[in-house]
Amino acid sequence: MRSAYDKTAEAESAQMTIEMKLAADGRTITSDGKGVIDLAEGDSAMTITAQDKTIEQRVVDQVLYQKSPDQKAPGGKPWIKIDLKKVAAQQGLSSQQIGDPAQTAAYAKAITDKDVTKVGAEKIDGVDTTHYKVVVDVSELPGGERMSKQLGPTLPMQIWLDDEGRLRRQQIDMTIKAPASASANPDSAASPQQLKMSTVMEFSEFGTEVDTEAPPADQVADMTGKALQGSQQSS
Structure with a gap:
């Protein structure tokens, strides 16, 4: 089990799909993404559809770039960027969940030797697979x-x-407890906000070509500072 990520990374690259569901305060938001990932370097390029909007996303050298056709970034620039390394240095969870698929896939690195359950044989896109339920040691993850x-x-x-x-395929179901200070509700200290997140990633076409480049600098607005401010407020 613990070698699963290394075995996958040996393929160097793959096509991927991601389905994510977020639920909080009685609302649920779903998003679907598809693209390619460099499993060795961590770079990726994908198209994400959420709430009838399509976003083009790239991760290059741990910098996240996003472009939405119907929304301009500050200065009228088409792309925004967030430096995931800087965000991770301040708040570990943010870089995992802000949209970097390589970080999500790396959860498999922290599979423990305990509580491994073999569910059985299943086919995924015509490929024979074995389904397991496992446990991740959170302390072994970055941040x-x-x-x-x-x-x-x-x-x-x-x-x-x-x-x-x-x-x-990899499925992660987590419940994130938001700090009490992140809520305007004075009673939130007794009942912290909770965000339920389910992420399903699938990999196929191992060894596929991945050619991911950062957008031209003059087309990018740097939103790292705003992201850091947001994480400070929720700290």
Whole structure:
């Protein structure tokens, strides 16, 4: 189980799809993405559809770039960027969940030796896989100490491995406890806000070509400072 991520990364690249569902305060938002990922370098390029809007996204050298056709960034520029390394240095969880698929896939690195359950054989897109339920040690993830306060010490995860031990599907269901200070509700200290997040990633066409470049600098507005301000307010 613990070698699953390494086995997958040996393929160097893959096509991927991501389905994400967020639920909080009685509202649910779903998004779907598809694209390619460089499993060795962590770069990715994908198109995300959420709430009838389509966003073009790239991650290059741990910098997140996004472009929405119907929304201009400050200065009228088509792209925004967020430096995930800077955000991670301040708040570990943010870089994991702000949209970097390589970070999400890397959760498989922290699978523990305990609580591994074999569910059975299943086919995914015609490929034979074995379905397992496993547990992730949150402290082993980047920013794990801070993440543990929001997620707890462990995290349930489901993985589907092909005959070569590579990830074909990964499902993470987590409940994130928001700090009381993040809510305007004075009673929130007794009942912290909760965000439920379900993420399903699928990998196929291993070894596919990935050619991801940062957009031209004059077309990008840097929103890293705003992201850092937001994470400070929720700290």
